[in-house]
Amino acid sequence: MTNNTTMPRIKVDAVGKIFDSGTQAVQAIKHIDLDVHENEFVSIVGTSGCGKSTLLNMIGGLDEPTSGDILIDGVSVDGPGRNRGFVFQSYSLFEWMTVQGNIRFALEKSNFSKAEKDELVAHFVQAVGLSGFENSYPKQLSGGMRQRVAIARALVYKPSILLMDEPFGALDAQTRGMMQELLLKVWEDHKVTVLFVTHDVDEAIFLADRVVVLCSSPGLVKRTIDIELERPRNFDIVTTAQFGEYKRDIMADIREETLKVMAMEKHDER
Amino acid sequence: MQPKTTKAQIRKKPKSGLFRLREDIPSGLYSALGFIIPAVLIFLWWLVTYLGLVKPLFLPSPVAVLAEGWRQVTEGILFADASVSFYRITIGWLAATVVAVPIGILMGNFRIIEGSLGPLISTMRYMPVVALIPLSILWAGIGDAQKILILFLGTFFQQALMIMDNVKNIDMNLIRAGQTLGFSNSEILRRVILPAASPGIWDTFRITIGWTWTYLVVAELVAASDGLGRRIMDAQRYLATDTILFGTLFIGVLGLLTDYAFNKSGLRFFRWNSDKR
Numbered sequence: 001m002t003n004n005t006t007m008p009r010i011k012v013d014a015v016g017k018i019f020d021s022g023t024q025a026v027q028a029i030k031h032i033d034l035d036v037h038e039n040e041f042v043s044i045v046g047t048s049g050c051g052k053s054t055l056l057n058m059i060g061g062l063d064e065p066t067s068g069d070i071l072i073d074g075v076s077v078d079g080p081g082r083n084r085g086f087v088f089q090s091y092s093l094f095e096w097m098t099v100q101g102n103i104r105f106a107l108e109k110s111n112f113s114k115a116e117k118d119e120l121v122a123h124f125v126q127a128v129g130l131s132g133f134e135n136s137y138p139k140q141l142s143g144g145m146r147q148r149v150a151i152a153r154a155l156v157y158k159p160s161i162l163l164m165d166e167p168f169g170a171l172d173a174q175t176r177g178m179m180q181e182l183l184l185k186v187w188e189d190h191k192v193t194v195l196f197v198t199h200d201v202d203e204a205i206f207l208a209d210r211v212v213v214l215c216s217s218p219g220l221v222k223r224t225i226d227i228e229l230e231r232p233r234n235f236d237i238v239t240t241a242q243f244g245e246y247k248r249d250i251m252a253d254i255r256e257e258t259l260k261v262m263a264m265e266k267h268d269e270r
Numbered sequence: 271m272q273p274k275t276t277k278a279q280i281r282k283k284p285k286s287g288l289f290r291l292r293e294d295i296p297s298g299l300y301s302a303l304g305f306i307i308p309a310v311l312i313f314l315w316w317l318v319t320y321l322g323l324v325k326p327l328f329l330p331s332p333v334a335v336l337a338e339g340w341r342q343v344t345e346g347i348l349f350a351d352a353s354v355s356f357y358r359i360t361i362g363w364l365a366a367t368v369v370a371v372p373i374g375i376l377m378g379n380f381r382i383i384e385g386s387l388g389p390l391i392s393t394m395r396y397m398p399v400v401a402l403i404p405l406s407i408l409w410a411g412i413g414d415a416q417k418i419l420i421l422f423l424g425t426f427f428q429q430a431l432m433i434m435d436n437v438k439n440i441d442m443n444l445i446r447a448g449q450t451l452g453f454s455n456s457e458i459l460r461r462v463i464l465p466a467a468s469p470g471i472w473d474t475f476r477i478t479i480g481w482t483w484t485y486l487v488v489a490e491l492v493a494a495s496d497g498l499g500r501r502i503m504d505a506q507r508y509l510a511t512d513t514i515l516f517g518t519l520f521i522g523v524l525g526l527l528t529d530y531a532f533n534k535s536g537l538r539f540f541r542w543n544s545d546k547r
Contacts, residue, residue: 060450061449061450062446062449062450079449080446080449082450082451082452084450085450086447088443088447090441090443092443092444092446092447094444094447094465094466095542095544096465096466096540096542105451106451108453109451109452109453137542138542139543139544153447153451154450157451
């Protein structure tokens with residue numbers, strides 16, 4: 001899948017991030033190097049406070065690194081751009097617009113003709129399984145359906161990268177499973193590079209070509225694991241021995257990190 | 271179709287009671303209580319005056335108050351008073367709103383503006399408006415402009431701060447979504463922040479126009495010849511307590527109606543809003 005001779009789609013180059021409020025400086029990310037290739041699906045996992053959302057925000061251009069650089073197709077990131085779509089944990093839909101309206105809003109800055117836009121909206125409504133709900137308002141939809149609107153909205157304008165920040169974190173377990181399968185299908189049908197932040201290890205493995213485990217405070221890459229599970233995947237895969245091995249490895253890493261944080265907190269108390 | 275009720279289901283039914291924390295009560299009862307409580311109070315009021323426990327000068331009977339109201343209706347005073355007061359309230363509130371909305375929105379979005387105006391407005395809102403009456407006369411004369419200025423001062427500062435909060439309360443990720451979709455700051459302001467904050471702002475309108483009503487008497491305290499507030503102040507001179515009570519209650523009713531109108535229209539305008547109040 002990955003082709004290392006070409007330029008990576010996303011290059012995170014020695015990035016560090018310090019949040020400085022003037023009275024207090026907190027190091028969120030110490031040093032992260034990461035290459036994500038075209039159409040690759042990469043999950044980032046780690047304990048809370050490991051800087052995984054911060055990293056995603058910086059790639060999305062919603063935040064700036066303090067040191068290092070982030071390159072998209074070789075160009076340094078300078079603010080948000082339409083080559084990247086973003087899906088947040090809070091559904092962040094425009095509640096005063098219908099399902100269709102939300103998706104169409106994303107196309108406003110595109111150069112498609114009206115007919116093309118109609119077609120794209122219709123296509124993505126269907127792709128995320130919301131046919132029949134085009135004219136519903138977000139208020140009338142369940143959490144899973146809202147997040148499907150958000151996914152359609154983030155993909156409809158054809159960005160080459162989809163950034164997802166714990167998108168299914170607020171959903172119940174059953175809905176989450178369905179959404180993961182739906183996401184994989186959408187990803188396979190519309191090739192796009194995905195960077196997916198989660199704290200759910202099963203989710204990270206199930207979806208990704210590669211799982212990046214971050215160290216907690218401050219952010220560093222602890223380990224990268226290639227997930228060599230066959231595609232297309234369905235949910236049966238989580239019960240396989242291979243899946244279990246990946247999970248055991250990653251859980252061990254995360255557990256180690258969590259213990260480290262707890263020890264540090266204890267030290268601080270003293 | 272109703273499923274058959276078994277014994278087990280009956281036992282599982284939650285305990286009914288009117289004093290469960292935050293639990294709903296029958297809606298008929300809820301609405302009825304809103305009438306029953308005032309009715310009981312009016313009855314007690316009537317009883318106290320009927321039995322002669324209080325002199326009419328201190329507390330006129332409900333009948334006397336109603337009779338006073340009827341007198342004002344038939345003499346055409348009530349309608350004239352109400353329309354002039356309603357006009358002042360509308361203009362005073364609108365003037366405050368027209369300034370408070372942009373200032374509140376800017377304060378809610380730009381820290382630099384919040385930092386510049388926040389402390390000033392927060393101080394000004396504690397300012398006793400009554401104390402400013404002499405100055406307001408010097409500045410605005412003794413006509414309607416002075417009344418409107420008082421209503422403006424009583425409304426504006428609170429309103430600006432509340433609108434700032436309405437704007438700040440919207441989900442930051444809505445703004446970020448707008449940014450990732452390639453919209454400019456001003457587009458996000460108009461097309462994301464403003465609609466997202468509008469149900470909250472409308473609610474602020476509802477609350478602040480109530481405050482404008484409460485400032486009516488203060489506004490008509492000096493140099494007014496008409497208005498609901500003026501009528502009350504005049505009555506004070508002749509110890510016409512029935513006029514005072516009628517006027518006060520009438521203002522209350524008008525305030526309630528305004529509140530109701532804002533509430534209902536808000537529910538209509540913002541049907542898409544998922545926040546339940």
